[in-house]
Amino acid sequence: MKIFFILITSFFITPSTSSDTLTATQILRTNQTLLSQNKTFVLGFFRGSNTNYYLGIWYHNFNPQSIVWVANRDNPIDNSTGYLKFGDQGNFLLLNSSGKPAWSSNTTAAKNPLLQLLDTGNLVLKDSSDNTNDNNYLWQSFDYPTDTFLPGMKLGWDFDKGTEKHLTSWKITGEDPSSGDYTMKIDYHGLPEAFLRRNQTIIFRTGPWNGERFSGAPGMIQDQSNDLKFNFTYDEHGVFYYYSVTKPSMFSRTIVTSDSNVGELQRYMLVQGSWTKFWYEPEAPCDYYGECGPYGVCDKNGSPICTCMHGFSPKNQEAWNLNNGSEGCVRNTPLNCSTDKFLHRQNMKLPETTNVYVNKSMTLDECGSLCKRNCSCTAYANTDIRNGGTGCVMWVGQLFDMSVFPSNGQDLYVRLSASDIGSNKNHRVIEAIGITLGALVIVLGLVAICYLRNKKQQRSRGHDSLMNEIYSGGVERNMDDLELPMFDFDTLTMATNNFSQDNKLGEGGFGSVYRGRLIEGREIAVKRLSEDSRQGILEFKNEVKLIIKLQHRNLVRLLGCCIEKEEKMLVYEYMENKGLDSILYDKSKRHLLNWERRFNIIYGIARGLLYLHQDSRFRIIHRDLKTSNILLDGEMNPKISDFGMARIFDKDEIQTKTLRIVGTYGYMAPEYAMYGKFSIKSDVFSFGVMVLEIITGKKNRGCSDDNTEELNLLENIWRHWHKGTVMKLIDPSISNSYTESEVVRCIHIGLLCIQERAEDRPTMSSVVLMLSNEAPSMSNPKTPGFSARKTHSDIDSSSSRQDETWSVNEVTITVLDAR
Numbered sequence: 001m002k003i004f005f006i007l008i009t010s011f012f013i014t015p016s017t018s019s020d021t022l023t024a025t026q027i028l029r030t031n032q033t034l035l036s037q038n039k040t041f042v043l044g045f046f047r048g049s050n051t052n053y054y055l056g057i058w059y060h061n062f063n064p065q066s067i068v069w070v071a072n073r074d075n076p077i078d079n080s081t082g083y084l085k086f087g088d089q090g091n092f093l094l095l096n097s098s099g100k101p102a103w104s105s106n107t108t109a110a111k112n113p114l115l116q117l118l119d120t121g122n123l124v125l126k127d128s129s130d131n132t133n134d135n136n137y138l139w140q141s142f143d144y145p146t147d148t149f150l151p152g153m154k155l156g157w158d159f160d161k162g163t164e165k166h167l168t169s170w171k172i173t174g175e176d177p178s179s180g181d182y183t184m185k186i187d188y189h190g191l192p193e194a195f196l197r198r199n200q201t202i203i204f205r206t207g208p209w210n211g212e213r214f215s216g217a218p219g220m221i222q223d224q225s226n227d228l229k230f231n232f233t234y235d236e237h238g239v240f241y242y243y244s245v246t247k248p249s250m251f252s253r254t255i256v257t258s259d260s261n262v263g264e265l266q267r268y269m270l271v272q273g274s275w276t277k278f279w280y281e282p283e284a285p286c287d288y289y290g291e292c293g294p295y296g297v298c299d300k301n302g303s304p305i306c307t308c309m310h311g312f313s314p315k316n317q318e319a320w321n322l323n324n325g326s327e328g329c330v331r332n333t334p335l336n337c338s339t340d341k342f343l344h345r346q347n348m349k350l351p352e353t354t355n356v357y358v359n360k361s362m363t364l365d366e367c368g369s370l371c372k373r374n375c376s377c378t379a380y381a382n383t384d385i386r387n388g389g390t391g392c393v394m395w396v397g398q399l400f401d402m403s404v405f406p407s408n409g410q411d412l413y414v415r416l417s418a419s420d421i422g423s424n425k426n427h428r429v430i431e432a433i434g435i436t437l438g439a440l441v442i443v444l445g446l447v448a449i450c451y452l453r454n455k456k457q458q459r460s461r462g463h464d465s466l467m468n469e470i471y472s473g474g475v476e477r478n479m480d481d482l483e484l485p486m487f488d489f490d491t492l493t494m495a496t497n498n499f500s501q502d503n504k505l506g507e508g509g510f511g512s513v514y515r516g517r518l519i520e521g522r523e524i525a526v527k528r529l530s531e532d533s534r535q536g537i538l539e540f541k542n543e544v545k546l547i548i549k550l551q552h553r554n555l556v557r558l559l560g561c562c563i564e565k566e567e568k569m570l571v572y573e574y575m576e577n578k579g580l581d582s583i584l585y586d587k588s589k590r591h592l593l594n595w596e597r598r599f600n601i602i603y604g605i606a607r608g609l610l611y612l613h614q615d616s617r618f619r620i621i622h623r624d625l626k627t628s629n630i631l632l633d634g635e636m637n638p639k640i641s642d643f644g645m646a647r648i649f650d651k652d653e654i655q656t657k658t659l660r661i662v663g664t665y666g667y668m669a670p671e672y673a674m675y676g677k678f679s680i681k682s683d684v685f686s687f688g689v690m691v692l693e694i695i696t697g698k699k700n701r702g703c704s705d706d707n708t709e710e711l712n713l714l715e716n717i718w719r720h721w722h723k724g725t726v727m728k729l730i731d732p733s734i735s736n737s738y739t740e741s742e743v744v745r746c747i748h749i750g751l752l753c754i755q756e757r758a759e760d761r762p763t764m765s766s767v768v769l770m771l772s773n774e775a776p777s778m779s780n781p782k783t784p785g786f787s788a789r790k791t792h793s794d795i796d797s798s799s800s801r802q803d804e805t806w807s808v809n810e811v812t813i814t815v816l817d818a819r
C-alpha cells in the first residue's frame, strides 16, 4: 500500500493549470491538474495499483496522497492517456485516448459551463453566464460521494428530490478505487440511524441520533475539542447527516475502509501535518451488530461481555457459556399486558429502531402510558435527550443489538411481567452487598500491595507467562519465516565482548541488556532474555516478527533476534542517551533537558503511544510505561522501548483481564493495580504519571508508606493545582526556559490522564491533539486516582453510582489478583 502511494504521487507532473476553473473550451489531460483557489485540494488523474487512470480529488501537496473523491471508479481508462472535456449538454466527460467516454457527469442546462474546484474539496459545475446565485450548482461532486465524507457534505435522503447519498468503500483502500463491499448508509425507517454493511450484512449500527450524537457511538463526537460540529436532521423533507469544522485550519475526513476483509468507519484529523485516526467503528466486540442477540445486552467491560436483560435468560445456555451470545435471551415470565411494569435501564445503546413508532412531540410520560396501553409495545424511550428529554420512540417486538456504556448512553424503559420486576429489587440488594464487599476487598488489596512493595523490590514476572498471554491473543500464528532477520550467536558474542560486565547496560525482569558493536561498526543493544523463559521457539519467532513490523520514530527499533544454544536474544538499535530516568533524576545531567526538549519528549512519547494503541495494525498496550523505558537518542528524541510487557490485542479486543499483574507500582492505573484490568486507558494513566515526572523532575513513588510528611507526587501536584500554586513544583533546572502557559497545559493534560476512572481519561489521540493545539477546551480534572488511601475513599463514593463493573464475580477474582 505504501509503495502504491509513492508510485502515484511521483506520477504527477507540475500542474499546468494554475487557476481553479476549467472553461468550456479547455481540456484537462492526464498530466495536468486543477487546483482549488487556496490550493487545499487538487483535481487530477491518478493511477490505481492496476496502472489504470482515474479522475479524482485529493489534498494538495500532502504525502501520503489522500484521495477524497473518484469520478470513474468502476470504469477506469487504461494506461494510455485520456482527458476531461465538456460535452454539448452542459456536462463534462472523461474520454479515453480513442475519444470514447469512460464517465460523464449528469447533463445540465448550462450554456457556458464552468468547472471549479472549491477549497472544501467540492467540484462544482456552474454556468459562467449566470452570476446571480453563487451556491446554486448545476452539478457537484458532493452529491456523488465515494468513500470519503468531508465537512460540508450531506449524507442521507432528500425526499423532495428523491435522492440518497451514502459512502461505499474502495475495493481495497489505498489500492483499488473500484466500488468495494462496505457501505455506510442512513436508513430512514422508524427512527433514522446509520448502518455499516458488508454487501447486505449489517456489521455495525450507530444507533439513532439523540439530538447530540448517535446513541450507539458516543465517541463519534469529539469531547475534548469543539472543532467539529455534527448535525442530524429528519423530517418530511429528508434525513441528513453532516458536519463542519469551526476553524479553517482544521482538516477532517471520515472514510469507509476495506482492507484484508475488514471494513471500518474511520475519522481522521490533521494534527501537525499527519493524519491522526480519531475514532473508528466497530471498535470493541460490543460494536458488532447483534453480538448478544435479542434482549441481550453487551458490556465491553463485562466478562463475559453478554448478559441478558433483567427478567430474561439465555436462549441457548450452552452457546452462552462458550461466549456466543448471538442467539440472545428469552423472557422468564410471559407478559400479561394489564399488570406489566417497566424496568428503567440507564446508559444504553438503544435497540435497533427500524420497526418503531415515533412521535417527536410527545413527552416521556405520554410515551409510557401509550406503551403500557398497547400490549405489543415492548419498550420506550425519548427520541431526544436534550432539555431533559423529549419525544417518544416505542418498540414492538424484539429488542435487538443493545449495549451499555459506562456513562454516556440513554435511558430505556423495558416492559416486564410484574413478577420479574419484583425480583429486580432483590437483585439490587445483592448488588449493594457486592459493592460493600468490593470496597472492603479493595482496602485489603491496597494494604497487600503496599506491603508487598515494601517487602521486596518489585520484580517483574517471568517472560514465559507474558508470552503465553500474547499468544492467547491469537495474533497471526503462521507468518512467513523469511521476514525475520536472525543474528548469529557468535556475532553477538563478539559484538558484546563475550557479554562482558563492562558492556552491560542494565538488567530488567526479562534479562540483561548489553551494548555491542557489529563488525561493520553499527552499535546495537542486545537483550539476553532470562533463561527460565519456557516459551517455544515458534511463539518467540512469531512475537519478534510482529514487533519488528512496528515502526515509528518514537519506538525503539527491533533489528532482529537470535535463537541458539538455549538462548533467546533480541537485538535493538542502540540509543546513545539511554533511559530518560538516567538524565531526569541525575542532578548533574538534568539541566540538559530544557523545557523545549522536555516538551518534545512528552509529545514524542504521546505519538509513539498513539501509534501502539491505534495506528499500528495491532492494538498494543504497553503495560509497563515508565521513564526508564523511554530511551533517548543522540538528539534527545524519545523512543519507547521494551514491548516485552505489551499484550498484543486482537483488533476487536479492547480490554482484557489478566490474573497476573505486571508493571511497576507508581505508574499503574488503579483498576490495573487492583483488578488486573488493563486497557489502553491504563497506559494513558502511566503516561500521565510520566508527564508530571518530566515536568517536576521528581519520581512518583506509588504508595507513600514510610510515614514521612512528604506526599506522593501526584497527590502533591493535585493539592497545588487546586490552590493555583502548581508552578512551585516545576523542576528548577528548567526555570528559565519555559512558557508558563505551555507547562500549565501539560500539567493539566497529565492530571486528565491520571483520573481515577478509566473513562474519564482521554485517549492518546485526544492527548496528542491537546498537546499540539494552542487553545483547546479541556475539561477540568477531577480528583486523580493517585494511590492507597485516597483511592479507597473515592471508590466508596462511586459505589452509589451503581457501576456495573463491581460485580460479585469480580470481587472474587480480585482476591486472587492481589497476591
Ligand SMILES: *[C@@H]1O[C@H](CO)[C@@H](O)[C@H](O)[C@H]1NC(C)=O
Pocket (backbone or CB within 6 Å): 013, 016, 029, 031, 081
Ligand atoms: C502533456 O501530455 C501531452 C500529450 O499527451 C503533451 O503534448 C504535453 O506537452 C504534456 N504536458 C506537460 C506539461 O507535460
Ligand SMILES: *[C@@H]1O[C@H](CO)[C@@H](O)[C@H](O)[C@H]1NC(C)=O
Pocket (backbone or CB within 6 Å): 037, 038, 119
Ligand atoms: C483563502 O485564503 C484567504 C487567506 O487565507 C482567506 O481570506 C479566504 O477566505 C480563503 N478562501 C477560501 C475560499 O477558503
Ligand SMILES: *[C@@H]1O[C@H](CO)[C@@H](O)[C@H](O)[C@H]1NC(C)=O
Pocket (backbone or CB within 6 Å): 051, 079, 080
Ligand atoms: C500499459 O499496460 C500494458 C499492459 O498492462 C503494458 O504492456 C504497457 O507497457 C503499459 N503502457 C504504459 C505506457 O504504461
Ligand SMILES: *[C@@H]1O[C@H](CO)[C@@H](O)[C@H](O)[C@H]1NC(C)=O
Pocket (backbone or CB within 6 Å): 078, 080, 096, 097, 098, 099, 100, 101
Ligand atoms: C476506449 O473505450 C472504448 C469503449 O469503452 C474501447 O472500446 C476502446 O478500446 C478504448 N480505447 C483505448 C485506447 O483504450
Ligand SMILES: *[C@@H]1O[C@H](CO)[C@@H](O)[C@H](O)[C@H]1NC(C)=O
Pocket (backbone or CB within 6 Å): 104, 105, 106, 107
Ligand atoms: C447522474 O449521473 C449518475 C452517474 O454519474 C447517475 O447514476 C444518475 O442516475 C444521474 N442522475 C440523473 C438525475 O440523471
Ligand SMILES: *[C@@H]1O[C@H](CO)[C@@H](O)[C@H](O)[C@H]1NC(C)=O
Pocket (backbone or CB within 6 Å): 181, 198, 199
Ligand atoms: C459481496 O458482493 C461481491 C459482489 O457481489 C462479492 O464478490 C463478494 O464476495 C461479496 N462479499 C461477501 C463477503 O459476501
Ligand SMILES: *[C@@H]1O[C@H](CO)[C@@H](O)[C@H](O)[C@H]1NC(C)=O
Pocket (backbone or CB within 6 Å): 211, 229, 230, 231, 232, 233
Ligand atoms: C442542526 O441543524 C438544525 C437546522 O439547521 C438547527 O436548528 C440545529 O440547531 C442544529 N443542531 C446542532 C446541534 O447544531
Ligand SMILES: *[C@@H]1O[C@H](CO)[C@@H](O)[C@H](O)[C@H]1NC(C)=O
Pocket (backbone or CB within 6 Å): 319, 324, 325, 326, 327
Ligand atoms: C454462534 O452461534 C450461532 C448460532 O447458534 C452460529 O451461527 C455462530 O456461528 C456462532 N458464532 C461463533 C463465533 O461461534
Ligand SMILES: *[C@@H]1O[C@H](CO)[C@@H](O)[C@H](O)[C@H]1NC(C)=O
Pocket (backbone or CB within 6 Å): 336, 338, 339
Ligand atoms: C393478568 O393478570 C391478572 C391479575 O393477576 C389476571 O387476572 C389475568 O388473568 C392475567 N391475564 C393474562 C392474559 O394472563
Ligand SMILES: *[C@@H]1O[C@H](CO)[C@@H](O)[C@H](O)[C@H]1NC(C)=O
Pocket (backbone or CB within 6 Å): 359, 360, 361, 362, 366
Ligand atoms: C404526537 O403526539 C401528540 C401529543 O400526544 C399528538 O397531538 C399528535 O397527534 C401525535 N402525532 C402523531 C403523528 O401521532
Ligand SMILES: *[C@@H]1O[C@H](CO)[C@@H](O)[C@H](O)[C@H]1NC(C)=O
Pocket (backbone or CB within 6 Å): 356, 357, 374, 375, 376, 377, 396
Ligand atoms: C400498538 O402499536 C403498534 C405500533 O404503533 C400499532 O401498529 C398497533 O396497532 C398498536 N396496537 C394497539 C392495540 O393499539
